């Protein structure tokens with residue numbers, strides 16, 4: 097996991113950069129702030145290594161001339177078009193029932209944003225300190241927006257490894273309606289067709305893959321399934337369409353889409 101990172105900023109945003117740096121340092125990331133004259137696309141192209149940057153729009157991850165942040169504003173169009181009927185994830189997670197839901201693999205938080213918009217009460221768990229800080233920043237910005245503020249009011253952020261978080265919930269005998277899992281999946285993997293789809297990962301996902309560990313050491317999240325089953329009546333796992341099952345465990349139900357599928361595991365015996 098990245099524990100040292102450079103952060104570029106223009107003089108105007110230096111104070112803001114220092115605030116992010118203090119937060120990241122409290123989460124174990126040492127930040128080296130570099131004040132630069134102009135933080136523009138030319139600068140980012142000339143400095144292609146993985147770094148952070150701060151501008152008027154907050155904190156960004158940058159690399160290879162690109163920059164990205166969990167851009168929840170950009171998701172607004174999708175949210176406004178979405179409905180319980182049209183979204184497969186809504187059927188898989190039974191969002192019509194407005195469930196209590198742990199998204200144990202937050203990433204950019206896009207799935208959770210949609211699920212919260214469609215009625216779920218979401219606890220969003222992310223263990224990566226930089227991603228978590230990016231998420232926190234997006235969450236705060238969304239609170240300023242008239243439409244998004246109602247959505248993010250249903251999202252609580254937790255900085256933790258989900259394995260620890262789920263064990264804690266089980267110890268406290270907490271029961272949730274749903275645990276949602278979308279662990280990283282290798283680019284080159286068992287399934288060649290899945291690989292072709294994965295090769296088209298969006299810009300944002302490319303940067304996410306640079307931040308997170310490479311294939312060899314990638315944590316595929318197999319350990320999360322059994323832990324999730326202890327605390328949720330329904331565990332839903334998002335997978336590339338043709339990927340192997342999480343923890344090699346066959347689900348009780350599947351929803352198949354063009355690029356991905358949702359596998360569901362039910363624990364009807366769990367009661368709150």
Ligand SMILES: C[S@@+](CC[C@H](N)C(=O)[O-])C[C@H]1O[C@@H](n2cnc3c(N)ncnc32)[C@H](O)[C@@H]1O
Nearest residue numbers: 201202203204205206207222223257258278280
């Ligand atoms: C494929 S991304 C999830 C994308 C997400 N569904 C979205 O809509 O943006 C997987 C994320 O899960 C996180 N993750 C994986 N295992 C985790 C764990 N045990 N605890 C917390 N976060 C974890 C990774 O750091 C990564 O950010």
